[in-house]
Amino acid sequence: MESKKGKSESGSKGISGKLMRHFTLDEVARITENFDVEKIIGEGNFRKVFRGKLDDGTEVAVKKLSRSAKEGPRQFETEAKLLLKIHHKNLVALLGYCDEPENKALIYEYLAKGNLHENLSGKNANFLTWDQRLCIAVDAAKGLDYLHNNCNPPNIHRDIKTANILLDEHLQAKISDFGLSRIFSSTNGTFITTDSVGTRGYLDPEYCTSRSLTKKSDIYSFGVVLLELITARPVQGNEHVVDWAVREVKKQNYQRQIVDPRLDGQYDSDSADKLVTIAISxxxxxxAKRPDIHKVHADLKACRDLTLERSQGTASKGGASSISSYNDVQPSSIEYHSSTQSTSSSSSAWSNLWRGFTEAFFSS
Incomplete structure (x- = not known):
């Protein structure tokens, strides 16, 4: 290992072929202007995230581990090892790392629009339109589909939430924070844990009771994210957003109550019905009744495409996009009332559907 003032060296290559750069502590301090508190853009139990700039002008986000953290080093190592091996446009990219004994940091691409939670809660100036929310849902589902179905072995994120979905300047969504991720090597796709970990409000209730972790645990969390996109309600308030939403969709003309009122009716009613259907499933x-993320992504994409066509005035009469069926999902016991009396084939189909990073890393 180098001294603090040593020159940075090249690191390992990830699956994308991009070189993973090793940074010295002095370099990380320079990037963040000596860890200026004014540069903090995020903070957690065991880390602070600083906005910084490389020598070539590239903006980055620097996640620095707190020295007092107990679980932090293990989660940092998990994240670094995973992001060395995978690369996808809807996963936040790891650019480099610093692994000095008392100063560990991960350097990521910087995403200008912050996280989805901030954008939905009104904490920043951005207001997401209905079409933008659909596009974000598709992006996040595509990233999760990659983790579940295109990585070998599959990866379970275990902390899917709006705060871990980041947005770039074009509002492209990318999943972040892989410190709790698990790589599955078992043939039955189940991992038994001693404790359920994740974020309250997003945790799969079946996982909490059985301690059996599967891909479907991420699906539940993603469903909560979809409900947040629809409603912009806090996950944990007087009533959990899932309980509230399940009750509201039983009512006639439920969209007036469930869809974010700040949208002021500026959304496609059919797509709202479809998105709610996906979220509740x-x-x-x-x-076992939850769909695979691959099907979720396909249906979200079809929903988005149809909505964009309609908003651009290019959809032909009756030209609704077909939606893939949830072959592995049993019919829901929840009685669902569409808020519209649309006669399109798409609405009819949906109504029927509803019914019917290295091993040596951090070793010092």
């Missing part, structure tokens, strides 16, 4: 209490 993801938060089924029984994991």
């Amino acid at each position: 993801c938060v089924e209490k029984a994991a």
Whole structure:
């Protein structure tokens, strides 16, 4: 290992072929202007995230581990090892790392629009339109589909939430924070844990009771994210957003109550019905009834494409996009009332559907 003032060296290559750069502590301090508190853009139990700039002008986000953290080093190592091996446009890219004994940091691409939670809660100036929310849902589902179905072995994120979905300047969504991720090598796709970990409000209730972790645990969390996109309600308030939403969709003309009122009706009613259908299917209490993320992504994409066509005035009469069926999902026991009386084939189909990073890393 180098001294603090040593020159940075090249690191390992990830699956993308991009070189993973090793940074010295002096370099990280320079990037963040000596860890200026004014540069803090995020903070957690065991780390602070600073906005910084490389010598070539590239903006980055620097996640620095707190020295007092107990679980931090293990989660940092998990994240670094995973992001060395995978690369996808809807996953936040790791650019480099610093692994000095008392000063560990990960350097990521900087995403200008912050996290989805901030954008939905009104903490920043951005207001997301209905079409933008659909595009974000598709992006996040695509990233999760890659983790579940295109990585070998598959990866379970275990902390899917709006605060871990970041947005770039074009509002492209990318999943972040892989410190709790698990790589599955078992043939049955189940991992038994001693404790359920994740974020309250997003945790799969079946996982909490059985301690059996599967891909479907991420699906539940993603369903909560979809409900947040629809409603912009806090996950944990007087009532959990899932319980509230499940009750509201039983009512006639439920969209007036469930869709974010700040949208002021500026959304496609059919796509709202479809998005709610997808979200509720993801938060089924029984994991076996939840769809695979590949199907969720396909249906979200179809929903988005149809909505964009309509908003651009290019959709032909009756030309609704077909939506893939949830072959592995049992019919929901929740009675669903569409808020519209659309006669399109798409609405009819949906109504029927509803019914019917290295091993040596951090070793010092």
